Amino acid sequence: MIAYLAFNEFIKDLDFELKNKKAISDRLFISPDRQKPLWAQSIWYDVEEIEIASVGDAVKALKARGKWWASYSFVHHRRSELVQEQLPKFKIPPLSFLGKIPDQPMGAWTMIEKNKILVAANTSSPFPLGKIQFSEDKVTPPSRAYLKLWELFTLTGVKPITGSRCLDLGSCPGGWTWVLQQIGTHVISVDKAPLDTKIAKLPNIEYLKKDAFQLKPSDIGPIDYLFSDIICYPPRLLELVEEWRASGLCKNFVCTIKFQGETDWATLEKFKKIPNSRLVHLYHNKHEVTWICLQ
Numbered sequence: 001m002i003a004y005l006a007f008n009e010f011i012k013d014l015d016f017e018l019k020n021k022k023a024i025s026d027r028l029f030i031s032p033d034r035q036k037p038l039w040a041q042s043i044w045y046d047v048e049e050i051e052i053a054s055v056g057d058a059v060k061a062l063k064a065r066g067k068w069w070a071s072y073s074f075v076h077h078r079r080s081e082l083v084q085e086q087l088p089k090f091k092i093p094p095l096s097f098l099g100k101i102p103d104q105p106m107g108a109w110t111m112i113e114k115n116k117i118l119v120a121a122n123t124s125s126p127f128p129l130g131k132i133q134f135s136e137d138k139v140t141p142p143s144r145a146y147l148k149l150w151e152l153f154t155l156t157g158v159k160p161i162t163g164s165r166c167l168d169l170g171s172c173p174g175g176w177t178w179v180l181q182q183i184g185t186h187v188i189s190v191d192k193a194p195l196d197t198k199i200a201k202l203p204n205i206e207y208l209k210k211d212a213f214q215l216k217p218s219d220i221g222p223i224d225y226l227f228s229d230i231i232c233y234p235p236r237l238l239e240l241v242e243e244w245r246a247s248g249l250c251k252n253f254v255c256t257i258k259f260q261g262e263t264d265w266a267t268l269e270k271f272k273k274i275p276n277s278r279l280v281h282l283y284h285n286k287h288e289v290t291w292i293c294l295q
């Protein structure tokens with residue numbers, strides 16, 4: 001069995017996405033099938049259901065299967081706490097940008113009845129229940145949007161090389177432009193609104209006060225990466241991406257597909273079908289998905 005824990009805000013989306021499943025709680029589903037949902041914060045593999053006679057029994061069962069455990073508690077909170085308190089304590093320091101990802105496996109468990117726990121020593125993330133915490137820069141970046149690129153570059157290895165030419169569409173106030181500049185790329189930063197003044201002053205940033213949808217690929221010329229964090233309807237972003245793909249002037253794309261109201265599943269399917277591409281819901285994504293296309 002595999003268990004899928006939804007992001008708190010996106011339970012409905014995970015429920016919609018998962019097939020052949022049973023709800024264990026409002027947030028946790030189990031299924032015999034290995035699926036790749038976008039809206040799971042944490043996936044628990046080879047889940048065991050274990051009968052326990054006491055708190056000590058649960059501790060023993062968990063310790064026998066792994067060292068570090070994160071608890072998801074939806075009932076029997078105090079009893080779950082008593083178990084968790086007796087398990088080895090872990091202290092994961094906040095992750096630094098491009099820093100080392102913890103390499104120890106992180107287990108996950110939950111108490112489903114007073115005398116029954118669900119346990120998985122192997123989960124999809126080395127972070128407890130998939131929660132990624134960066135050691136944030138609270139001074140320079142003008143918005144918290146930079147955390148999406150920090151996560152992408154640190155955890156997935158997707159990252160333009162130094163000297164790349166990157167287009168950043170919908171760049172204001174400049175969090176993404178700042179990250180791209182910091183890793184040594186040349187950034188063409190486009191928005192109808194101005195960049196934060198301290199970002200605009202940095203070297204290797206060319207700011208264009210333009211509507212990204214009016215900009216033609218030929219106005220910009222060849223680029224290594226197109227980044228977009230524009231707030232717009234998904235079909236509009238798809239049109240823009242198709243125009244750039246057809247131009248042959250850009251091969252790599254990282255775009256946030258944002259939803260207003262309901263998730264636009266039909267457009268997500270169209271993005272998904274673009275060759276060499278994938279969709280991820282980053283821990284730092286809100287009601288949006290990151291589409292990555294690399295050649």
Ligand SMILES: C[S@@+](CC[C@H](N)C(=O)[O-])C[C@H]1O[C@@H](n2cnc3c(N)ncnc32)[C@H](O)[C@@H]1O
Nearest residue numbers: 145170172173174175176192211212229230231
């Ligand atoms: C979520 S913010 C981007 C945040 C940015 N990535 C950062 O790290 O600071 C979305 C931006 O899209 C811009 N935007 C919306 N429509 C646009 C358009 N047609 N052309 C250019 N920018 C647009 C908005 O002005 C807004 O600054």
